[in-house]
Amino acid sequence: MRDTHDHDTPGWGEETRATLGLAWPLALANLLQMLTYAIDVMFIARLGEEPLAASALAVSLFGLVLWALTGLTGAVAPLIAEAIGARSPSLRPVRRATRMALWLAVISGIAGMGVCLLLDPVMRMTGQQPSIIALANEYNLVIVYSMVPMVLAAVLRNYVSALGRPIFATAITGLGIGVNALANYAFIFGNLGAPALGLTGAAVATIITALFTLAAYVAAILADPALARFRIFYRFWRPDWQRFWLIVRIGAPIALTVTAEAGIFGAAAFLMGRFGASELAGHIVALQLAALAFQVPFGVGQAVTIRVGYYYGARDPVGIQRAGWVALALGAGFMSMTASAMVLAPELLLRIYVDVSDPQNAALVGFALQYLVLAAMFQLVDGVQAVAAGALRGLQDTRVPMWIAIFSYWVPGFGLAIGLGFFTGLEGTGVWIGLATGLASAAVLLTRRWMARERLGLTLRPVGARVTPPVG
Numbered sequence: 001m002r003d004t005h006d007h008d009t010p011g012w013g014e015e016t017r018a019t020l021g022l023a024w025p026l027a028l029a030n031l032l033q034m035l036t037y038a039i040d041v042m043f044i045a046r047l048g049e050e051p052l053a054a055s056a057l058a059v060s061l062f063g064l065v066l067w068a069l070t071g072l073t074g075a076v077a078p079l080i081a082e083a084i085g086a087r088s089p090s091l092r093p094v095r096r097a098t099r100m101a102l103w104l105a106v107i108s109g110i111a112g113m114g115v116c117l118l119l120d121p122v123m124r125m126t127g128q129q130p131s132i133i134a135l136a137n138e139y140n141l142v143i144v145y146s147m148v149p150m151v152l153a154a155v156l157r158n159y160v161s162a163l164g165r166p167i168f169a170t171a172i173t174g175l176g177i178g179v180n181a182l183a184n185y186a187f188i189f190g191n192l193g194a195p196a197l198g199l200t201g202a203a204v205a206t207i208i209t210a211l212f213t214l215a216a217y218v219a220a221i222l223a224d225p226a227l228a229r230f231r232i233f234y235r236f237w238r239p240d241w242q243r244f245w246l247i248v249r250i251g252a253p254i255a256l257t258v259t260a261e262a263g264i265f266g267a268a269a270f271l272m273g274r275f276g277a278s279e280l281a282g283h284i285v286a287l288q289l290a291a292l293a294f295q296v297p298f299g300v301g302q303a304v305t306i307r308v309g310y311y312y313g314a315r316d317p318v319g320i321q322r323a324g325w326v327a328l329a330l331g332a333g334f335m336s337m338t339a340s341a342m343v344l345a346p347e348l349l350l351r352i353y354v355d356v357s358d359p360q361n362a363a364l365v366g367f368a369l370q371y372l373v374l375a376a377m378f379q380l381v382d383g384v385q386a387v388a389a390g391a392l393r394g395l396q397d398t399r400v401p402m403w404i405a406i407f408s409y410w411v412p413g414f415g416l417a418i419g420l421g422f423f424t425g426l427e428g429t430g431v432w433i434g435l436a437t438g439l440a441s442a443a444v445l446l447t448r449r450w451m452a453r454e455r456l457g458l459t460l461r462p463v464g465a466r467v468t469p470p471v472g
Contacts, residue, residue: 009311009319015326019303023330025166027299029157032173034295036180036209043184044202051199054135057128061119062143064262065112068255069147070154072108075251076101077302078394079243080162081309082461085316091230094163098232100244101155104251109148116144135199142203146210153210156217162306163227165220172216180209253402254393260402264409264417264438271421271431279428282367285353290375290382292352293338297331297383301390308394317459324391324450328384335383342376371432378436381443388446395458397449404445413438 010018037059044055076097083093119140123133160168182192183205190196197204221227265287272283304327311319341349346369347356356365385405392401417434420426426433453459 009316009322012322012326015307015319015322016330019300019307019323019326019330022161022164022166022306023296023300023303023327025170025299026161026302027296029166029169029173030295030299031292032170032177034292036173036177039177039181039184040202040206043181043188043205044199047188047198050132051135051139054132055139055199055202057123057132057136058116058119058140058143060266061122062116062140062147064259064266065115066147066150067262068258069105069108069112069151071254071258072251073101073105073151073155073247074158075247075254075393075396075398076155077158077162077305078250078309078312078396079247080159081306081394082313082396084162085310085313086461087314094230095232095234096240096243097247098155098159098230099236099238100240101158101247102152102232102236103239103244104247105151105155106148109151112151113144113147116140116147139199139203142200143206146203146207149207149210149214153214153217156214156221159232160217160220160227161302162309163230165224165227166303168217168220168224172213172220175216176209176213179212180205183208250393250396250398253398257389257398257402257405260406260409264414264435267414268417268431268435271417272428275421275427278363279367281364282369282371283428283431285350285364285368286371286375288353289342289349289372290379293335293379294382294386296334296338297386300327300331300334300383301386303327304387304390305393308391309396312395312459312461315461317454320395320453320459323394324388327387327391328447328450331383331387332380335379339376339379342372342379346372367428370429374429374432374436378432378439381436381440385439385443385446388443388450391450392446392453392458395453397453397458400449401446404449405442408441408445409438412441 040055040059041052045052079097080094083097086093117140120133120137123136128136157169157172160166184202186192186194187197187201187204188199189201194201218233221232269280269283272280304323307323307327308320311317311323347365349372350356350365350368354361354364354368389401389405392398413434415434416437417431420430420433421428422430424430449456
């Protein structure tokens with residue numbers, strides 16, 4: 001499909017500004033979300049080692065399920081973007097897609113609660129201590145009730161972002177941090193007239209924060225004329241099964257991709273644990289720094305899904321091309337800077353998490369410094385694969401990228417991690433080389449697919465007129 005009207009399409013400079021305008025609030029919201037989890041850890045840690053370990057076990061399963069369901073329902077973003085790009089005179093496509101995503105959030109959220117209740121047998125199978133199992137079950141039985149409001153809020157976050165209001169996501173996540181801290185302070189320790197519930201209080205705080213976040217999105221949507229005009233809560237009971245199954249078809253591969261990626265990092269932690277406590281601790285600290293940096297290209301990936309989706313709806317292949325390459329350049333550029341910081345000033349970065357001058361931390365810091373050099377290597381490819389996947393999602397292309405991700409992470413990635421970690425003298429370094437190889441494979445294959453998008457027919461949208469999408 002060739003475009004002969006590229007003068008109608010925003011230029012490279014305009015596209016860069018538009019992508020940055022969408023990406024920075026989303027990236028900041030991602031970083032604030034990490035801070036929300038960090039605050040939970042800070043409060044729970046004051047209860048002691050066992051409650052902290054118990055909550056970590058529960059959150060490892062809860063977080064994975066939530067992350068997957070957010071990917072599943074997140075398929076609504078390219079559908080909204082497509083409808084806006086097509087400039088349909090009717091508000092119905094956006095309203096119905098969002099309504100069906102909200103339906104899917106409730107249905108999948110309830111199913112997700114059921115999956116989280118399998119935590120008890122999983123803990124028993126993996127040989128956890130009985131006292132920690134008891135605490136984790138107590139915490140888990142309460143926190144599961146935050147699942148549905150969290151997935152609903154994720155759908156509304158996609159809605160406001162696709163309609164050019166990503167700053168709402170930043171503001172609401174920021175306000176949620178305050179609510180979460182206050183609720184933890186009240187319900188864990190019995191302050192402000194609340195009962196002292198200990199670890200259960202932390203789960204109650206999570207529910208309160210989830211409900212606050214959902215209510216804040218609803219209030220923002222109803223208060224903003226540009227968001228309210230689509231009337232997404234109007235006739236909420238009316239199904240549109242065609243759109244419902246379209247979201248499932250696009251979103252299910254995203255959910256499986258998320259699970260495959262989270263799975264390999266979870267498996268890597270178990271591999272590192274075989275080498276010793278210091279290796280595992282160093283691995284966790286280095287990975288935390290890598291995860292912190294990753295939130296920026298992840299935000300760029302979310303933004304490019306929307307930008308490419310606009311042009312896909314407008315049947316504008318030149319716009320699709322520009323949006324994708326601008327985002328790839330931004331993601332790679334940022335990760336180049338963080339990679340440089342990991343090589344040039346690793347101890348400065350480690351101070352965020354540990355006291356590098358404490359002799360007790362010497363072994364941990366030594367391993368973390370080794371792993372940070374390798375983390376710097378995979379920063380660039382991690383950013384590229386996240387943005388390339390986001391660009392392809394804008395074209396509603398998720399099934400083949402899912403197979404690329406599963407293959408890359410688990411065949412060259414996990415295969416090398418085991419081979420180099422256990423059958424050479426590299427140990428933890430070998431595991432990290434495996435992780436980097438898996439991400440590099442995903443980056444190369446996803447970028448190749450992006451480059452071949454026209455030849456593969458991914459940019460073809462059979463109906464709707466070509467219209468220039470909004471900039472910004």
